[in-house]
Amino acid sequence: xxxxxxxxxxxxxxxxxxxxxxxxxxxxxxxxxxxxxxxxxxxxxxxxxxxxxxxxxxxxxxxxxxxxxxxxxxxxxxxxxxxxxxxxxxxxxxxxxxxxxxxxxxxxxxxxxxxxxxxxxxxxxxxxxxxxxxxxxxxxxxxxxxxxxxxxxxxxxxxxxxxxxxxxxxxxxxxxxxxxxxxxxxxxxxxxxxxxxxxxxxxxxxxxxxxxxxxxxxxxxxxxxxxxxxxxxxxxxxxxxxxxxxxxxxxxxxxxxxxxxxxxxxxxxxxxxxxxxxxxxxxxxxxxxxxxxxxxxxxxxxxxxxxxxxxxxxxxxxxxxxxxxxx
Amino acid sequence: xxxxxxxxxxxxxxxxxxxxxxxxxxxxxxxxxxxxxxxxxxxxxxxxxxxxxxxxxxxxxxxxxxxxxxxxxxxxxxxxxxxxxxxxxxxxxxxxxxxxxxxxxxxxxxxxxxxxxxxxxxxxxxxxxxxxxxxxxxxxxxxxxxxxxxxxxxxxxxxxxxxxxxxxxxxxxxxxxxxxxxxxxxxxxxxxxxxxxxxxxxxxxxxxxxxxxxxxxxxxxxxxxxxxxxxxxxxxxxxxxxxxxxxxxxxxxxxxxxxxxxxxxxxxxxxxxxxxxxxxxxxxxxxxxxxxxxxxxxxxxxxxxxxxxxxxxxxxxxxxxxxxxxxxxxxxxxxxxxxxxxxxxxxxxxxxxxxxxxxxxxxxxxxxxxxxxxxxxxxxxxxxxxxxxxxxxxxxxxxxxxxxxxxxxxxxxxxxxxxxxxxxxxxxxxxxxxxxxxxxxxxxxxxxxxxxxxxxxxxxxxxxxxxxxxxxxxxxxxxxxxxxxxxx
Numbered sequence: 001x002x003x004x005x006x007x008x009x010x011x012x013x014x015x016x017x018x019x020x021x022x023x024x025x026x027x028x029x030x031x032x033x034x035x036x037x038x039x040x041x042x043x044x045x046x047x048x049x050x051x052x053x054x055x056x057x058x059x060x061x062x063x064x065x066x067x068x069x070x071x072x073x074x075x076x077x078x079x080x081x082x083x084x085x086x087x088x089x090x091x092x093x094x095x096x097x098x099x100x101x102x103x104x105x106x107x108x109x110x111x112x113x114x115x116x117x118x119x120x121x122x123x124x125x126x127x128x129x130x131x132x133x134x135x136x137x138x139x140x141x142x143x144x145x146x147x148x149x150x151x152x153x154x155x156x157x158x159x160x161x162x163x164x165x166x167x168x169x170x171x172x173x174x175x176x177x178x179x180x181x182x183x184x185x186x187x188x189x190x191x192x193x194x195x196x197x198x199x200x201x202x203x204x205x206x207x208x209x210x211x212x213x214x215x216x217x218x219x220x221x222x223x224x225x226x227x228x229x230x231x232x233x234x235x236x237x238x239x240x241x242x243x244x245x246x247x248x249x250x251x252x253x254x255x256x257x258x259x260x261x262x263x264x265x266x267x268x269x270x271x272x273x274x275x276x277x278x279x280x281x282x283x284x285x286x287x288x289x290x291x292x293x294x295x296x297x298x299x300x301x302x303x304x305x306x307x308x309x310x311x312x313x314x315x316x317x318x319x320x321x322x323x324x325x326x327x
Numbered sequence: 328x329x330x331x332x333x334x335x336x337x338x339x340x341x342x343x344x345x346x347x348x349x350x351x352x353x354x355x356x357x358x359x360x361x362x363x364x365x366x367x368x369x370x371x372x373x374x375x376x377x378x379x380x381x382x383x384x385x386x387x388x389x390x391x392x393x394x395x396x397x398x399x400x401x402x403x404x405x406x407x408x409x410x411x412x413x414x415x416x417x418x419x420x421x422x423x424x425x426x427x428x429x430x431x432x433x434x435x436x437x438x439x440x441x442x443x444x445x446x447x448x449x450x451x452x453x454x455x456x457x458x459x460x461x462x463x464x465x466x467x468x469x470x471x472x473x474x475x476x477x478x479x480x481x482x483x484x485x486x487x488x489x490x491x492x493x494x495x496x497x498x499x500x501x502x503x504x505x506x507x508x509x510x511x512x513x514x515x516x517x518x519x520x521x522x523x524x525x526x527x528x529x530x531x532x533x534x535x536x537x538x539x540x541x542x543x544x545x546x547x548x549x550x551x552x553x554x555x556x557x558x559x560x561x562x563x564x565x566x567x568x569x570x571x572x573x574x575x576x577x578x579x580x581x582x583x584x585x586x587x588x589x590x591x592x593x594x595x596x597x598x599x600x601x602x603x604x605x606x607x608x609x610x611x612x613x614x615x616x617x618x619x620x621x622x623x624x625x626x627x628x629x630x631x632x633x634x635x636x637x638x639x640x641x642x643x644x645x646x647x648x649x650x651x652x653x654x655x656x657x658x659x660x661x662x663x664x665x666x667x668x669x670x671x672x673x674x675x676x677x678x679x680x681x682x683x684x685x686x687x688x689x690x691x692x693x694x695x696x697x698x699x700x701x702x703x704x705x706x707x708x709x710x711x712x713x714x715x716x717x718x719x720x721x722x723x724x725x726x727x728x729x730x731x732x733x734x735x736x737x738x739x740x741x742x743x744x745x746x747x748x749x750x751x752x753x754x755x756x757x758x759x760x761x762x763x764x765x766x767x768x769x770x771x772x773x774x775x776x777x778x779x780x781x782x783x784x785x786x787x788x789x790x791x792x793x794x795x796x797x798x799x800x801x802x803x804x805x806x807x808x809x810x811x812x813x814x815x
Contacts, residue, residue: 003596004584096560099569099579103386155598254599309596 013163028205222279471771
């Protein structure tokens with residue numbers, strides 16, 4: 001498979017996942033804000049920080065009020081991490097790989113893009129925001145479902161999966177970061193009355209509330225929620241499970257040592273003692289999630305240099321096993 | 328849609344591809360016409376709708392790029408096929424093979440000995456002025472001395488039934504995927520006729536193309552690496568590039584997917600690392616394949632590709648420089664080439680042509696601009712033409728000046744009365760003008776002509792413009808073996 005095609009599919013999957021998870025991130029923040037008394041220090045500004053978009057936001061906007069932040073995160077095409085920006089990027093990536101992807105996937109992403117554009121026509125209406133976010137999440141789920149249900153086991157499918165898992169690890173960690181960033185009161189005493197509400201929101205934003213309930217069967221506590229989101233081996237959006245799947249997928253590709261090692265490194269970070277205790281220490285949780293995100297970017301670098309090839313490709317080495325498939 | 332009544336159908340004095348006279352189909356078209364006449368109006372409407380659905384479902388489209396947004400339009404298609412009897416086709420096929428053989432010998436001669444120029448058959452002045460002659464190709468002898476591996480020649484039929492070659496496309500002819508898809512749609516819509524109709528199949532083209540490309544490989548491998556090189560998704564023929572890649576199971580690459588290594592071989596970047604490429608079916612124009620050899624600003628090509636080709640480390644199909652024979656003035660010399668290289672008479676005639684570079688012919692052209700079609704030597708797609716009978720006096724005066732300023736660049740032909748075929752229109756059955764583009768493959772091992780080709784139809788009443796971007800459509804083309812026809 002051509003490196004360019006592999007790279008496009010990888011990015012397409014990342015962008016679809018990013019679209020969905022950005023919608024989830026906005027949703028959880030909005031629900032937290034609705035659930036909390038007006039006196040807390042919840043701030044939309046933190047969302048910009050969590051998504052790592054401070055520089056580009058400040059370049060185009062002044063204050064970080066709700067309308068501006070939401071416009072930026074939902075609709076601004078200049079930012080590749082915004083919902084419509086990521087969706088447009090996924091669509092563009094799919095354009096050049098239509099020959100290897102099922103036709104219905106292209107049609108779905110096209111119609112989701114058009115639907116999203118029309119829902120966001122003009123300014124963002126807060127009453128329609130939830131409609132928009134739900135449509136986006138649902139559309140992305142349909143897309144990943146179609147890919148899963150109609151694309152044969154092949155390098156094409158592998159690169160879609162790899163992109164999807166890696167982005168999910170990154171974005172799940174950012175959603176978790178909502179809880180640790182300056183969204184919430186710092187003093188443990190202020191925290192207590194809201195603890196269950198806050199963690200429930202985080203779980204709900206990952207569609208994890210029900211699965212958590214079935215598994216943990218106690219009232220929602222920070223420690224258990226963190227353990228579930230980071231370490232659970234069965235829940236599809238749990239980081240541990242994503243990394244395990246990612247490792248398995250990468251291992252099926254040729255020359256996968258470096259990429260697999262980068263994933264293993266992150267798996268070890270996750271398994272260290274006291275990971276779950278981070279729930280009660282927002283600053284440490286934030287630091288941990290930062291490390292996790294740095295780890296995902298190391299995995300990305302390994303993938304890029306191994307399979308996508310840059311402008312400065314190494315001297316030609318002909319892989320004879322590829323040329324003589326029968327031997 | 329009323330029931331189809333062949334007695335009411337009138338080709339308006341043109342030669343009709345299906346009907347000899349009102350109510351009388353040509354023998355090879357009788358089964359089709361009888362079948363269609365037996366359908367009631369709702370059944371015909373159903374067939375038309377079924378074809379539209381099939382085209383949509385199969386995703387047959389062509390690209391029109393405008394306003395920065397890409398539009399894939401559904402392929403315009405008429406369900407009534409165009410029919411050519413096998414006996415007639417065999418003669419056309421032989422004529423096309425003869426023609427392309429002479430053209431390949433001509434191209435090879437121009438880049439090597441230039442015998443035809445030295446012998447005074449082809450004017451040295453014409454060669455000196457040719458914009459598609461590539462000095463970079465001088466002295467090269469590709470395998471089998473074949474340059475134009477894939478040729479698409481446009482054929483038209485005049486009032487008296489004679490088939491003429493209108494032009495030869497030797498650079499990057501397109502349309503063959505639509506020929507194949509037209510057949511797929513027609514099989515879905517008119518399956519009954521394929522049981523007993525003596526219709527020859529077309530679907531071995533991708534295999535023939537693949538075999539031809541394999542035979543060009545510089546390495547004697549069982550499975551050489553073949554790729555199709557495309558300018559990318561914004562090219563109007565991208566659908567075809569992707570289609571052929573899928574049909575042959577080869578990679579569809581862009582220039583940036585390939586590099587030339589220090590060993591002067593071409594490699595593509597894959598997830599397995601760099602993999603050597605043996606044969607490139609390039610759908611990118613000469614001038615853009617290698618920024619080192621041609622246009623330095625082009626980002627479509629591969630730096631060093633020409634060097635790898637010259638060294639014999641990769642095959643390029645068509646060979647760079649083959650376009651030297653894709654010139655409407657050079658076209659007029661093809662009958663002489665056939666005589667010169669093959670010592671034979673042309674089996675298919677050229678449309679009578681006047682070269683403005685010759686004084687007497689130019690005088691005739693200038694005096695008869697209202698009766699002639701004037702074409703510049705190197706435009707394609709119908710650009711820069713004068714259709715004399717339909718042009719204003721002012722337009723004709725402008726062309727007279729253009730011709731006098733640069734006589735070498737113009738040739739003229741009488742306006743032909745292109746043949747017609749019955750076509751389903753909003754007003755019912757009506758005659759529409761058409762042409763035919765067969766595809767000819769050539770290699771060191773011989774040549775192959777598609778069974779028929781792509782029939783393009785001018786869907787607008789009276790129009791001669793068959794280009795799909797300008798309202799043209801297409802039909803399936805049946806080569807019918809009447810001796811193999813059974814009863815329906």
